[in-house]
Amino acid sequence: MYLAVTGIALPRTAHDQSRCGKLVSRPDLRPGDLIFFVTLKDKQVDHVGIYLGDANFVHASPSKGVVVSSLLQDYYVQRYHSARRIIP
Numbered sequence: 322m323y324l325a326v327t328g329i330a331l332p333r334t335a336h337d338q339s340r341c342g343k344l345v346s347r348p349d350l351r352p353g354d355l356i357f358f359v360t361l362k363d364k365q366v367d368h369v370g371i372y373l374g375d376a377n378f379v380h381a382s383p384s385k386g387v388v389v390s391s392l393l394q395d396y397y398v399q400r401y402h403s404a405r406r407i408i409p
Contacts, residue, residue, distance in 0.1 A: 323371070327353075329407055335369040342405040353408050356392070358400040366402050 324330050331338050339357045350356070350372045358368040370380030376392045390397060 323407075327408055331407070336366045338369055339366040339403060339405065342407040345404040345406045347401070347404065350404055351406070354404050354406050356404045357402045358397065359402050360400050368400075372404065 331341060335357060338355060342355070345351075345354050352372055352374045354372040356370050356372050356378055357366045358370075359366055360368045368380065370378035370390070372378050372392075373389065377389055378392060379387065379389050382388045382390075392398070392401065
């Protein structure tokens with residue numbers, strides 16, 4: 322999906338994607354930034370979404386398919402890891 326929209330190829334896994342681009346602080350998020358989460362017990366990045374703005378992001382939910390969620394939800398607040406800007 323990212324390649325189709327931006328023309329930029331990313332690694333396959335969220336963990337590898339979390340090493341691409343420039344690190345961005347949470348207050349500096351802009352639409353298009355990738356946001357990363359640790360959702361499993363192995364404490365490695367394993368989930369990624371694309372920031373939309375207004376604390377919302379789009380991501381693939383294992384149970385619901387592609388969804389828009391809020392970064393303000395407790396689940397995501399507790400599991401937030403980092404963000405990266407791929408598009409300058």
